[in-house]
Amino acid sequence: xxxxxxxxxxxxxxxxxxxxxxxxxxxxxxxxxxxxxxxxxxxxxxxxxxxxxxxxxxxxxxxxxxxxxxxxxxxxxxxxxxxxxxxxxxxxxxxxxxxxxxxxxxxxxxxxxxxxxxxxxxxxxxxxxxxxxxxxxx
Numbered sequence: 001x002x003x004x005x006x007x008x009x010x011x012x013x014x015x016x017x018x019x020x021x022x023x024x025x026x027x028x029x030x031x032x033x034x035x036x037x038x039x040x041x042x043x044x045x046x047x048x049x050x051x052x053x054x055x056x057x058x059x060x061x062x063x064x065x066x067x068x069x070x071x072x073x074x075x076x077x078x079x080x081x082x083x084x085x086x087x088x089x090x091x092x093x094x095x096x097x098x099x100x101x102x103x104x105x106x107x108x109x110x111x112x113x114x115x116x117x118x119x120x121x122x123x124x125x126x127x128x129x130x131x132x133x134x135x136x137x138x
Contacts, residue, residue: 031067031069031093031097031101043103043106043113045084045098045099045102045103045113046084046115046116047083047084047085047095048083048084048085048116049083049084049113049114049115049116050081050082050083050113050114051073051077051081051082051083051084051087051102051111051112051113052077052081052111052112052113052114053074053077053078053110053111053112054109054110054111054112056109058108058109058110062108063110066104066105066108066110069091069093069097069101070101070104070105070110072091073087073091073098073101073102073105074105074110074111076090076091077111084098084099084102087102
């Protein structure tokens with residue numbers, strides 16, 4: 001058996017790419033191919049945007065061409081609708097990486113993203129209170 005570079009004992013082939021405490025080390029830029037923005041359209045994913053698998057996704061042949069991180073995100077989305085933040089937490093990936101990978105999946109037609117309603121378009125709180133008061137009066 002080989003000695004490791006620190007002189008601390010035998011090493012397993014390939015163990016220089018693995019840290020027992022941190023797990024396998026793959027840099028985020030390697031997962032995204034060095035990209036920091038999601039796709040050519042530069043779509044912006046809010047943390048609370050909901051991601052669902054498209055009703056008519058591409059076939060299994062196209063899915064087999066995806067990387068393991070893409071397939072992991074798809075599996076999480078198939079289980080249930082999740083927000084971008086939840087996907088990042090469940091996949092144990094940085095949010096920036098998840099946004100880039102989601103951009104790939106969106107442009108390939110695997111997922112749909114529903115964006116949150118901007119606060120300016122939400123109903124006024126005063127109107128909602130009047131509706132609640134009116135319902136209580138019935």
